[in-house]
Amino acid sequence: MKDTALRIAGFxxxxxxxxxxxxxxxxAxxxxxxxxxxxxxxxxxxxAYKKMQEGHNQYAPFQGTPHLRQEISNYYKKFYGLSYHPDSQITVTVGATEAIYLVITALINPGDEVVVLEPFYDSYVASIKMAGGVPVPVTMHAPDFSIDRKELEGAITPRTKLLILNNPHNPSGKVWSREELLDVATIAQKHDLYLMSDEVYEFxxxxxxxxxxxATLDGMFERTITISSAGKTFGLTGWKIGWICANEKxxxxxxxxxxxxxxxxxTPMQETVAEGLVKLSDYLPGFVSLYKGKRDLFYQELKNLGFDFPIPKGTYFMMVPISRKTNLRDVDYAMKLIQxxxxxxxxxxxxxxxxTEGEKYLRFCFAKKEETLKQAALNLKGL
Ligand SMILES: Cc1ncc(COP(=O)(O)O)c(C=O)c1O
Structure with missing residues (x-):
């Protein structure tokens, strides 16, 4: 049989x-x-059940239901003062993952370069490769996962078209400061780049x-493509409702x-998420305190086990340095811990x-029941 496509070779x-x-x-x-x-x-x-009973069960308009696009527009206005027109600037997608694929496929020609800040969410690089683009990594340096402005600027060439940023950041749990964002924004403006801002952990x-x-930074509204998703905010990752906010073009x-x-x-999930977004202000304090409790509990457990690292300020991940515990690389240590x-x-x-900085860390996800986190800590005793 003939070979499968080259664009997925190496996947x-x-x-x-x-x-x-x-x-x-x-x-495990x-x-x-x-x-x-x-x-x-x-x-x-x-x-969700009610929406299905009410008959929201046939194909939705391809750009997203008017109701959901309106509520997305409303929350960007209410929380951030951003004005996205629901008809021409908001598109509903199958999670942020589809959004990432669409943005990259829509913008990138073969040979175009895309700057990705590493450690990155893995679908960025896969989507860039499928589009025939060239991922150009710039490292966010541990322990605070900051970028070096010179290094970033040095990675830009005349072929660079897009820069991808993730804030709050998976896997480090970093929340970018205004100054740090301005550094990236200034470079994007100076070199006329699009900036895809993956903000799925925004809350x-x-x-x-x-x-x-x-998109709220001076001069960045037009060139920023914002991506988010209901999956993280409502703790329902399987619903896969995401969106893209961008200029008309x-x-x-x-x-x-x-x-x-x-x-x-x-359709029923879009209609449900629309109603969820209306209730965000009431919902968020409980949501944040639930995850904060988990973060604090697991952080303390890891501290007790002798791990030492700054407490993450966002997301539900911890990048935990392992060099105090082992000489093994991350992959081998992860295998050892499983076995x-x-x-x-x-x-x-x-x-x-x-x-190779990633080899000195493991990523733990603390979006788990208290008993799961405690069991993990118990299993890790004696490391
Ligand atoms: C940074 C980041 N972007 C995007 C996604 C994908 O989101 P979704 O489940 O909505 O496709 C994830 C999921 O883990 C993520 O961590």
Whole structure:
């Protein structure tokens, strides 16, 4: 039989699939893949049931239901003072993952360069490669995962078209400061780059941290493409409702791709998320304190085990340095922990193209029931 397409040559099972499979085989507590092991809010599930009963069950308009696009527009206005027109600047997608694919496919020609800040969410690089683009990594240096402005600027060439930023940041839990964002924004403006800002953890913030959407920075509204998702905010990652907010030109281009990739997104779930967004202000304090409790509990457990690292200010991940415990690289140590301690984590070297810094860390996801986190800590005793 003939070969499969070159654009996927070199693609392997994602690290999440590999770890989850191993976790199952070894009956390990899975703190690898980033999703809660508990359900999202009952009231939202009740609305979903109602939406189906009410007959919201046929194809939605391909750009997203008017109701959801309006509520997305409303929350950007209410929380950040951003004005996105629901008809021409907002597109609903199958999670942020489809949004990432659409933006990259819509913008990138073969040979175009895309700057990705590593450690990165792995679908960025896969999407860039599928578009024939060239991922150009710039390292966010541990322990505070900051970028060096000179290094960033040095990575830009006349072929660079897009820069991708993730804030709050998976896997480090970093929440970008205004100054740091301005450094990136200034470079994007100077070199006339698009900036894709992946903000799926925008509401998962601790200790008074503030989320600053890139699009709110001076001169950045037009060139920023903002991506977010209901999956993280409502703890219902399987619902897969995401969106893109962008200028008219980019929105139109993304929609051209979207109409032939998924065409439209689950109608009852869109209608449900629309109602969820209306209730955000009431919902968020409980949501944040739930995850803060988990972060504090697991951070303390890891401290007691002798790990030492700054407490993450956002997301539900911890990048934990392992060099005090082992000489092994992340992948080997992660395997050892699955086999010998029955705890699964993600080796973050999978999120780097250039630097080897990831080899000195493991990523733990603390979006888990208290009993799961305690069991993991118990298993890790004696490390
Ligand atoms: C940084 C980042 N972007 C995007 C996604 C994908 O989101 P979704 O489940 O909505 O496709 C994730 C999921 O883990 C993520 O961590």
């Amino acid at each position: 392997k099972d994602s690290i999440f699939g590999v770890i989850s499979k191993l976790a199952r085989e070894h009956n 507590v899975n703190l690898g893949q980033g999703f809660p092991d508990f359900d999202g809010p009952e009231w939202l599930k009740d609305i 998962l913030l601790f200790d008074g941290s503030k989320h600053i959407p890139t 980019v929105t139109e281009a993304c929609r051209l791709v979207h109409q032939y990739v998924t065409f439209s997104v689950s 010998e301690k029955k705890v699964a984590t993600v080796p973050p070297s999978a999120f780097y193209l250039k630097s």
